[in-house]
Amino acid sequence: MRKRNYIIIGILALMALLAIGFIIILDGLRSMGNPNGYRAPDYPYFITTEPTTVKNIAFPKGTKLTYEEQFLKEGRQERIMNEGKLMNIELPKGKTILWGGIPVYMIRKFFNPEMKGYSVYADFSKLNDDQKTKFSDMWQSCEGELGVLVKNPDDWSFNTKNIADISDCSVTYQRFFKEDVQQQRFLDSLLVEIKKFGMTK
Incomplete structure (x- = not known):
């Protein structure tokens, strides 16, 4: 009798392990393709x-507005949503708007909620020689996006009165590295050129 009970317990334990293993494998298959190992929202x-x-920026038809996670809201929506929850603005492929005189195709809110600002992504191939400025030359030299800190997070336009600082210019120059004098000087100079350009407009 005792032997039979042990066999039954053993079979049940094996079935439980198989069920757990199946769930883990299924979850893993759902997460395939994601480098972080979980399904992205x-x-x-x-x-x-x-x-x-x-x-405060005019965008053309076909612009994609992506928002933070919200209860019962996933994927494509039929109506525009709360601007306060906006994370990302991406223009239609091949389209740009001018931001500080520079063609840009995307603006993305900072991931860190403690930082009020956004990153701007430029397409310098669409910038004509006669449109180039010291500001555009400095930004282009970074070969990446520009991080902008603002006073009012509801305004992503090129409003120099709202621009408080430049947090980064690609990975090359970062305001975070306070002890790096060269990086700080570059970002300070870039901010000066932004303010100068804003005064001419």
């Missing part, structure tokens, strides 16, 4: 159906 987004002003 299906953030809600809206594709503009007409020219739209968002964060």
Whole structure:
């Protein structure tokens, strides 16, 4: 009798282990393709159906607006959502708008909620020689996005009164590295050129 009980317990334990293993494998298959090993959230987004002003910037039809995770909101939405929850603005492929006189195709809110600002992504191939400035030359030399700290996070336009500082220019120059004099000087000079350019407009 005791022997039979041990056999039954052994079979049940084996079945439990198999069930757990199956769940782990299934979850792993769902996460395939994600380098972090988990499924990325299906953030809600809206594709503009007409020219739209968002964060004080006019964007063309077809612009993709991506928002933070929200309860019962996933994937493509039929209506534009709360601007305060906006994370990312991406223009239609091949399209740009001018931001500080420079063609840009995407603006992305900082991931760190303690930092009020966003990153701007430029397409310098669309910048004509007669449009180049010291500001554009400095930004282009970084070969990456520009991080902008602002006073009012509801305004992503090139409003120099709202721009408080430059947090980074790609990975090359970072405000975080306070002890690196060269990086700090470059970012200080870049901020000066931004303010100068804003005064001419």
